[in-house]
Amino acid sequence: MGIKGLTNQIKEKAPESVRVEQLKNYFGRIIAIDASTAIYQFLIAVRTGEDGNQLKNQMGEVTSHLQGMFYRTIRLIVNGIKPVYVFDGKAPEFKSEELAKRREKREKAQADFEKAKEAGDSISSAKFQKRTVRATKEHVEDCKRLLKLMGIPYIEAPSEAEAQCAVLCKSKKVYAVASEDMDTLTFGSPRMIRNLTSSQAKQKQILEFDLEKVLKSFKLTMDQFIDFSILCGCDYTDTIAGAIASHKAYRVSENFRYEEARNLFKNPQVIDPNEITFKWSDPDPQGLIEYLCKEKGFQQERIEKGIEKLQKARKEPVQSQKEQKEKEQKEKEQKEKEQKKEQREKEEQEKEQKQKEKEQKQKEKEQKQKEQKKEQKEKEQREKEQREKEQKVDQKVDQKEQKEKEKENKKEKRKNHSKKRKKKKDLKKDSVKKEKQQKQKRKTRSSKRK
Template identity: 50%
Template sequence: MGIKGLTKLLADNAPASMKENKFESYFGRKIAVDASMSIYQFLIVVGRSGAEMLTNEAGEVTSHLQGMFSRTIRLLEAGMKPVYVFDGKPPEMKNQELKKRLSKRAEAQEGLSEAIEADNKEDIEKFSKRTVKVTKQHNDDCKKLLRLMGVPVVEAPSEAEAQCAALCKAGKVYAVASEDMDSLTFGAPKFLRHLMDPSSKKVPVMEFDIAKILEGLDLTMDQFIDLCILSGCDYCDNIRGIGGLTALKLIRQHGSIETILENLSKERYQIPEDWPYQEARQLFKEPLVSTDDEELNLKWSPPDEEGLITFLVNENGFSSDRVTRAIEKIKAAKNKSSQGRLESFFKPTANPSVPIKRKETPGNDAKGANKKTKASGGKKKK
C-alpha cells in the first residue's frame, strides 16, 4: 500500500521536490529496484488474458520470468545498473495489513468463481488480477534468472523498501525504484516512480528528492515520518477523518503525534485503541536492514549464456532464438554501461529534467504493459 495520498500531497505542497525525467537520463546510474513490486506487476499483466496466464510445458506460470527478463534488458540497454532487492520476513506490525490483503484476495476469488460461472469476461479480468500473490517460487525463479543475467540480487532481512533506502543512504546506489512511496519514509535520498513501466506507456520517470521534500513541507525527518503514519501506512491504522492535508496542518501546528493527541478533539476524532504509532515510527527510523559490506558488495558480471539457455529455453519454454538475441543485447549493454556517465569526465550540465506540475501523475497500475511479449513461447494457464 505504501503511504496514502503522499504523491498528491507533495505535488500540492512541495512541488520542487518532484521532477520528471526521461528514462534514458539514468544512463550509468546504479538503481535499487523493489523486486516484489515488479514481479507483482508482471504477474498481473504479462501474457494475461482474462484468468489465463503464460505457462511452461509443466503448467508453471512464466509471466514473472518473461517480464523480469525483458524489463531488465531494457534497463541495461539504457546504460543503467539495476540491483534487485527482495523482501525478507515482514515485521510483526505488518500482520494486520497482510491479513487485510489475504481477506481481499479471498473475496476476489469468490468474485472470480461467480464471474466464470456467469461467463462475465469483464469481471473475470477484474477479479483474476485481484487474486494475484507473489509466492516464494516466483521470487526464487527471478533471483535465479537475475543471477544468470549477471545482475546483483540483495535478499533483505525484512522489508525490501527499507533495504533499498539503506543502500541509497550508504551511497551504493543513486536512487530507489518502486511504486510504494514508503521508500521515502524509510529515508531514501532519491526515489523513482515509473522506472519499471513498459516503454509503450510513454510515462516519464518521476524523481523525488527527500531533502527537497523536507524543505518544501518545512518539516524535519522525524516530523515527516509522523506525517506518513497519520496519513496511513502499512504498520498501523490511521485516525479516521485525518488525511494527508489535515495531517500536514496538524504536524506543522503541533510538531509531533504526541502533541497532536494531547490537543485533538476526542469528540470529532476517534483514536484507535492501543494505537501503536510509536512502534511504527521506530520501524521507519530504525528498520531491520543488512549493512554487511561483503554481502552488499554489488557486482554486475557477464551473463551465464549456457545457464540462461538451460533455464529459460529448456526448462521454461522460451524461444531459443529470442533468448540468444537477448543475451547478445545484455553483453552489448554491459559494455556500453561501462563507459560511465559523462559527468564523471566533464563538468555537469544543466539538468534537462522537467519540474512536475501541481497535479498527481496517475499511479502505475501496470495496465499498459505489453501483453504480446516476445521472450517466451509459453502457453496460457487458466
C-alpha cells in the same frame, strides 16, 4: 501498499520535488530496485490472450514474472543502468495484521473473479483477477535464479526491502531507489523512482521524487514526516480515515501502534551498507537457455536474441560517450540553475529579513517614543497632582491657621469683654460703696446735728 495518498499530497503541496525523467538519463547510475514491487508489476502486466490470463508454460506454471524480469532488466542494462535487486526478508511481526487483510481482500477478489467469469463479464473478471495476484516464494526464487544467470547482483534484506534500499541510497552505494511503495521515502531514501520497470507499451512517465525538497516544501523535519506518513496510513498501523484531510482531533484505537511503526521507520532491520559490495558479471548464455527454454518453456530464439542484446549492452551500452557528456553537462547546468535559484531565494529571504528587522526597529523606536511620551505625560500628571495636593495641604494649613486666628480673636474678644464687664462691675461696686459711704456720712452728720 506504502503510504496512503502520499503521492497526491506531494504532487499537490511539493510539485517541485517531483520531476519526469527518461530512462537514458540514468546512464551509468546504480539503481536499487525493490524486487517485490517489480515482480508484482510483472505478474500484473505480462498477460496473454483475450482473457488476459497470466503467461504460463505447457505445465501450467506462471512465467509472467520471469519474462518481465528478463526483458525489462535487459532494457535497463541497454540504457547503461546498473540494477541491483533487493528482496524482502521476514516481515515485521506487527505487519501480520496488514498481511491478513491483504489475504482476505485476495480471497474476496478471487470469489468476485469466479462470479464475473461465470457471468461472461470479461472486463470485471480481468479487474478482479489482477487483485488476486501475489508474489509467492516460488516466484521470488525463480527471479533470484534468473538474475544470477544474467550476472545481475541482488541482496536479500533481513526484513523490509524498501528499508534496505533506502539505507543503500543514504550511504551513496546507489544513486536512487526504484519502487512503487512510497514508504521508501519514509524510510529516508534521498531519491525514489517510480515506473522504472514499467512496460514501455503502457508509456507511464518515470517519476523521480526528491526527499529533501519534499521536506522543505512540507516544512517538516524527517521525524515529523515519519509521523505524517503514519497518520496518512501505512503497513504497520490501522488507518485513521481523513486524519490528514480534515485536520481534526481523533481518539485513536488501541491497535494504533504508532510508536512501534515510528521506531521501525527510524531504526529498520538492515544489512550495514559497508558490508555490501556489488558485482555485475557476464551472463551465462547456456544456463539461461537451459533454465528459461528447457525448464520454463520459453521460445529459444527469442531468449537467444535477448541474451545477445544483454551481452552487447554489457560490453557497450547504447548511450555514447558524447551523450554521457551531454547528460553530465545538462546535470551540471541543472545543478547550477538550482544553486542560483537557491541563492536568489536566500538573497530574497535575507532582504525580507532585513526589511523585517528595519520595520521591527522602526516599530520599536515608535513604541519607545510612545512609551517616553506616555511616561512624560504620566510624570507631568503626577507633578500636577502633587502640586494640587500640596496646594490643598497649604489651603488646609491656611484654613487651620485662619480658624485658630479667628479662635484667638474670639477668645481675646471674650477676654476683653470679660475685663470690661469686670471693670464695669467694679466701678459699679465702687459707686455703690461710695454711695454707701456718702450715705453713712450724711447719716453721721445728721446724727451730730441732732
